[in-house]
Amino acid sequence: MITNEQYVRLSLEFNLFFLRIAKEHAIFAAASLPPRDKAIQQQLLAVKQNYETLLQRAVSLSHNVISKEVLTSDEIVTELTLPAEEATEFLTGLPINKSITKEELNMVEAAKTRAETGLSGEVSRLNNEALTLTNRTIAFLNNLYRNISECKAFSYTYPTMLHHVTEESKFAVMMLTKLQNKDTIDSVKELIELEVFWNHIMEEHSEFIRGYLDPSEKQLFETANDFAKKLELLVERTLNLQQNPNLLPEITRESINQVTELRNFKKQGAEGILACEIKSIIPPLLADHVLREANHYLRLLNSVK
Missing domain, CATH: 1.20.1260.120 (Protein of unknown function DUF2935)
Structure with a gap:
């Protein structure tokens, strides 16, 4: 069992990493679809926006809470993330909320830590909402993968890539579930x-x-x-x-x-x-x-x- 303080810190650290990864999965999947599947693309952009909303909450909760080790690991954002977002938004025409990245870069710059145990309720709600959204996204991606595999839909990315991101989401569900059980x-x-x-x-x-x-x-x-x-x-x-x-x-x-x-x-x-x-x-x-x-x-x- 992990302590309440560890629960808050580990949960926020994982969410800062995964929620950004998940919203980008939606961006890549949306960018790979042909004009015929505009409706599916819009659904993926809605998924992206839902992940951005959760990521913004995670960032707001994380100031001075997460470890310097994580902040300086270049797993949350790198010096390339913001210019990569700008370039990808320009090349694909798909909107990306870059203000989150700027806030995270400022947080990394500060790189401070403090013990915080009063956030467990908000963190628990964040974890539960991330679990719900990710389970729904897995079902959506599985359906898209099946349609592509059965030649009912087309994507400019590999079917294996779609399976790959779904497996990452399943792994995240496992990790979030363990955290909710105060396990590691x-x-x-x-x-x-x-x-x-x-x-x-x-x-x-x-x-x-x-x-x-x-x-x-x-x-x-x-x-x-x-x-x-x-x-x-x-x-x-x-x-x-x-x-x-x-x-x-x-x-x-x-x-x-x-x-x-x-x-x-x-x-x-x-x-x-x-x-x-x-x-x-x-x-x-x-x-x-x-x-x-x-x-x-x-x-x-x-x-x-």
Whole structure:
């Protein structure tokens, strides 16, 4: 069981990370639909707006509450997030609430902490609303994925990408449910499951980057392909921990090394895409999005190694 103070802090830290990720999932899905599916696009933009509303509340509750470690991890926002939002809004024509990002950047700049136990009621309501919205979004995305898979709808993104973001949402439901139960990931079994999940996410990120690069970007393609192959092997090794959990510290160190290299590659890619130096069909915000996910995972890995 975690304390009330930990509950507030951990809940807000997770919501600051996930609610932004989830609203961006809706942006990417909406931007990938053809004109025929304008109604579905509008529904996705409504989902995005609902997540923005919850994210704004999370930011308002988080001032001087969350840890300096999280604030400085570049998992909530990076120096690239605001320009990536501006560029993506310009390129897609889809509205993005950039005032939230500016407030979070100011919060990161302050990077202070204080104990706060009087927020548990508001945080509990935030968690419950995030759970309700995310469960509804999972059902919506599953239906869209099914229609695309059955050739009843079309998207300019991969079906696997849609499945990928749905799995991330399911993981978030699990995390929020644990927090509502004043529980956290601490057993060896849960830590192994955490690493299996995130190593697989990192593997798929490498595959998506590889697939979204212009064919002329041969060197970047090969680099992304190498990351995909290495992470596929790492996922297999992480799965084998279920039979030999004593190797967890070794695999965690390997995960830190590989994800650090991938994170650096993602950062260079995000900078290159924003500077229009890389040919791809990767929206600038997606490049920053996957960078933040790598930063989030690295912080988790370093906290349990």
